[in-house]
Amino acid sequence: MLGNRQDAEDVLQDAMIQAYTNLKSLKSVESFGPWMKRIVINQCLHFIRGRLNFADLQLVNTPGESDETDYYQFSMEELNSTIQQLPDGCRIVFNLYLLENYSHKEVAEMLGISESTSKSQYQRARQLLQHQLKKKMNHG
Amino acid sequence: MDNFEQFFTENRLKLDVEPLPEGFNNQMIANFRAVRRKKQTIRLFAAAGFLLLLVPGIMLLQPFFKPEPVALQESPSSAELSILTRLQPYQTEIESSTQFISQQRVPTEYSVQFQDFLIQLQIIDRQQDIYQKQIDSYGYTEDMIQQIMYNYELKLMVLQKLQTEILKINKLSKTTNHEYTNIQLEI
Numbered sequence: 001m002l003g004n005r006q007d008a009e010d011v012l013q014d015a016m017i018q019a020y021t022n023l024k025s026l027k028s029v030e031s032f033g034p035w036m037k038r039i040v041i042n043q044c045l046h047f048i049r050g051r052l053n054f055a056d057l058q059l060v061n062t063p064g065e066s067d068e069t070d071y072y073q074f075s076m077e078e079l080n081s082t083i084q085q086l087p088d089g090c091r092i093v094f095n096l097y098l099l100e101n102y103s104h105k106e107v108a109e110m111l112g113i114s115e116s117t118s119k120s121q122y123q124r125a126r127q128l129l130q131h132q133l134k135k136k137m138n139h140g
Numbered sequence: 141m142d143n144f145e146q147f148f149t150e151n152r153l154k155l156d157v158e159p160l161p162e163g164f165n166n167q168m169i170a171n172f173r174a175v176r177r178k179k180q181t182i183r184l185f186a187a188a189g190f191l192l193l194l195v196p197g198i199m200l201l202q203p204f205f206k207p208e209p210v211a212l213q214e215s216p217s218s219a220e221l222s223i224l225t226r227l228q229p230y231q232t233e234i235e236s237s238t239q240f241i242s243q244q245r246v247p248t249e250y251s252v253q254f255q256d257f258l259i260q261l262q263i264i265d266r267q268q269d270i271y272q273k274q275i276d277s278y279g280y281t282e283d284m285i286q287q288i289m290y291n292y293e294l295k296l297m298v299l300q301k302l303q304t305e306i307l308k309i310n311k312l313s314k315t316t317n318h319e320y321t322n323i324q325l326e327i
Contacts, residue, residue, distance in 0.1 A: 071147040076154045083155070098145065099152045126144060 001044050001095045003084045015043040041100065045110055048092065069133060082132045086125050093118050094125035223280050230292035237299040241306065242327050247320035250309045254325055257302040261327065264295045 002008050019039050026035050071079070083091060096107045097118070104118040111118070141149065148155075246254065271288050306325075313320050 068143070071144070071151075076151070079151075080155050098148050099155060101149075101152075130144065 001041070001092060002048065003088070003091065007047065011043045011047050012040065014047075015040040018043060037100070041096070041110070045092075048088065049112075069130065069137070071133070073137070074133060078136065079133075082129060082136070085132065086128055090121040090125035090128070093121040094129070097122050220280075223285055226285065227288060227292070230289065230296065234292060234295055234299065237296065237303060238327055241299065241303055241325060244306045244310070245322035245324055246306055246309055247313045248323050249320060250313070251323060251325070253309065254302065254305065257298055257305065258325065258327065260298045261295065261302075264291055264298065267291055268295075 002011060015036075019036060022039070026032060074082075083094065086094065092111070093107055096102045096110065097104060102110070104115050104122070107113075107118040108115040113121075268288070268291055271284060271291065275284060
C-alpha cells in the first residue's frame with residue numbers, strides 16, 4: 001500500500017504501538033485479524049495523508065473498455081510490481097477497494113474524499129493497470 | 141463482477157509478496173498477552189512495594205499519632221466515670237457468674253469436658269490484658285471501649301455455657317448410683 005518497504009516497516013511499528021495501546025478495544029481473539037488489519041490500514045493512511053497529493057484524487061473520465069485479458073499468465077510478482085507503479089492516490093483506492101475489500105463509501109470516509117472520487121480513482125487504477133499489463137503482454 | 145475484479149478478488153492474498161508466516165496472528169496475541177501480564181505484574185509489584193513502604197512508615201509515625209484518649213483533658217474524672225458506667229454491668233455479671241462457677245464442684249471423671257471452656261476463658265482474659273496495657277499507655281478510646289465490651293460479652297457467653305454444662309453434668313451424676321469424687325474448677 002505504501003510502495004516502500006522502509007515506510008511499511010515504520011508504519012507497522014507504529015501500528016504495533018497503537019495495537020498495544022488499544023488492546024482493550026479488541027473484543028475477541030477471533031476478531032484479531034480484522035482488528036489488526038484496520039489498525040495497520042489506519043496507520044498507513046495516517047502516514048500517507050501528509051504526503052498524498054489530493055490533486056491526484058480528482059474525478060477522472062473513465063471510458064468503458066472490454067477486458068478479455070488472461071491475468072493468470074502473469075506471475076504474482078509481476079502483478080504486484082505493476083500495482084506498485086500506479087500513482088499513489090489511485091493505488092491506495094485500488095488496494096483498499098479491491099484487495100482489502102472495503103466499499104467505496106468506506107474508502108471515501110477513510111481518505112476524506114467523496115464516494116464518486118473513490119469510484120473514479122479505482123477506475124483509473126484499473127485502466128492504468130490493464131494498460132501496463134497489456135504492454136507487458138505485447139512485449140513479452 | 142467482471143474478469144478483472146474476479147481475478148484480483150480471488151488472488152488478493154497471493155499478491156502479498158511476503159505472506160505472513162504461519163501462526164503469525166497467534167504469536168501476536170501471545171506477545172500482546174505477555175505484555176499485558178508484564179504490566180499486571182509491574183502494577184502488583186508497585187502495589188506491594190507501596191505497602192512495604194507504607195506499613196513501616198505508619199509504624200514509625202505511630203508514636204506521633206497516638207489515639208486520642210476519650211478522657212477529656214479538662215475533666216478526666218467525668219470521662220472515666222462515664223466509661224466505667226458503661227463497663228460496670230458486664231463486670232458485675234462476669235463476677236457473679238465466675239463466683240457461682242467457682243463454688244461448684246464437678247465429678248473428676250467429667251472434668252475433661254470443661255477443659256475447652258477453661259481454655260476459651262484463658263484466651264479471653266489474655267485479650268483483656270492486652271487491652272488493659274493499651275489503656276495504660278494511651279488511655280481509653282471509643283474503639284477500645286467497644287472492643288472491651290465485645291470481649292466481656294464473649295466471656296459472659298462462655299461462662300453461661302460453662303454454667304449450664306456444670307449443672308447438666310451434676311444433675312446427670314446424681315441420677316446414677318456411681319460414687320464420684322468431685323473437684324472444683326480452677327477458674
